[in-house]
Every structure is written in C-alpha cells, then in structure tokens.
Amino acid sequence: MFYYVVGDFMNEENLIKYYNKFNEDKRLTHRHGIVEFTTTMKYINEYLKDMTYPKIIDIGAGTGKYSIELANMGYDVTAIELVKHNLRYIEQKSNKVKTYQGNAIDLSRFDDNTFDLTLLFGPLYHLITKNEKVKALNEAKRITKQGGIIMVVYCMNDYAILKHGFIDNNIVNSIKNKKLDSTYHVLSNKDDLYSLMRLEDINELNELVNLKRIKIIAQDGPTDYIRPIINKMSEEEFNIYIDYHLKTCERQDMIGSSAHTLDILKVQD
DSSP, rough: OOGGOOOOOOOOHHHHHHHOOOOHHHTSSHHHHHHHHHHHHHHHHHHHHHHOOEEEEEETTOOHHHHHEEEEEEEEEEEOOOOOOOOHHHHHOOOOEEEEEOOOTTTTSSSSTTTHHHSSGGGGEEEEOOOOOHHHHHHHHHHHHEEEEEEEEEHHHHHHHHIIIHHHHHTHHHHHHTTTHHHHHHHHHHHHOOOOBBBHHHHHHHHHTEEEEEEEEEESSGGGHHHHHHHOOHHHHHHHHHHHHHTTTTTTTTTTTSSSSEEEEEOOO
C-alpha cells in the first residue's frame, strides 16, 4: 500500500498519535521542505503586502512554522491545531501567536468575517470525505473577510502513484488491495491518513463552496522525487534550483505531479 494511504490511521485519535511522532517543523528545515516553505512564503507575502494590519489564522498549524514566522514579522496570528503536543511546541517557541486547540470543521469560536488571510495547510489532506472537505472550506470562508484570501494545500494523487506506487514499488499490492480505481485514482476510506486529489477534485470543491481561484501553484513541483539529488547540490546549485522552481511553479503542466499544490482563493465580494 501507499505510505499516503496506510490503513491503520485516520480517526482523530490515530491522527493525534501520528503527529505526536512526526516532526513537521524538522521536515520543513530539510532541503525539500525549504523549497516548499520558500515557495509558500513568497505567495503569502505577495498578498499580505496589499493588506493593512491583517489578521491571519493558521488552521492545522502543526508545530507553527508558518505561524511563528508570520508573528515574528509583526503580523497578528492565530493558530488552530488538533494536537496538544504541537500547540505546546508553538507556545514554547513564541509568545506572539494566539493558540487554540481545535479542528478545521468546527471554528465556531470565531465570528464571521474575522480574518484577512486564512491558511489551510494540513486539514484538506487529512479530511477524507467530500462532505468533510466542504465543511472545512465553508468554515474557512465564513471566518474570512469579504475579499479576503484563503490558501489551501492538497496532496496530489499522481505524485502518490508515481512516487509511492512505482518508485517505491507498491503499485502491484495497491492494485491487489483495491486501493486504486481503474483510472489510478487512490481510493481513500475513513481509516486512511491521507486523501489524494486531482485538479478536477479541487475544482469541484471550490465550485461547491463558491470560492474564486486566483491561482494554483505546484508548491514543491518535482522536488520530492529528487531528494537525494538536491541534498547533494552545492549551495549555488540549490539556489539555482529554487530559482528554477519559483519560475515554473505556476505552470499548469506542473500541477498534477507535484507532491503538494497551493490553491489561492478569494472570498467573493
């Protein structure tokens, strides 16, 4: 089976167990994570520069890599995170971030039209059903101001097929175990940790929630396929690679095979 769809996770208790062991902050300090973080911050800054005293919410904040960075830049940042261990980590690293335990489906503690920028950088690949995803997007939309920006990250289906299926030699077992349909779309169920998306799946969610796309980004592009190569690059070569990625990540032919995509949406006026 794919790492992304291992079958002994995904209820809330098991998700918490997983993230008590997985160090998201450390992942983003490795070179493949640096590409992802650098790309995401580029686009966050692009939209923040036009906002006056913006309020930011980071839903599914993990260990607060983005929350802490933005708070240190002087922004008003609120972090929502399911895992208490991660919340404690954020609180130890920064006293500038307002932290709350919670999940993306229920943000009832926040009023409508509260935030200028809403980040959903984890929840949409852990929520399995379409109904759950729609609830999370509707909640994000509700608490975001009219004309505000929502940024959503998805894990992509064809990356999982290529990397975890063919490269990691799991494709035969995945077919035997009926984890794929006839078009090679991963069939996630309630016990899985991740839900894998194609562009048409993301487009359908946006239509259901009535969110307008500004642009969609291949957040890390081919980076995860070539981790050993970029880890061996000189600093000069790695800087060239980042420059290449930033100049190609908006190309639509890069979207489907990227490990992650960043969907940048506007709340309709």
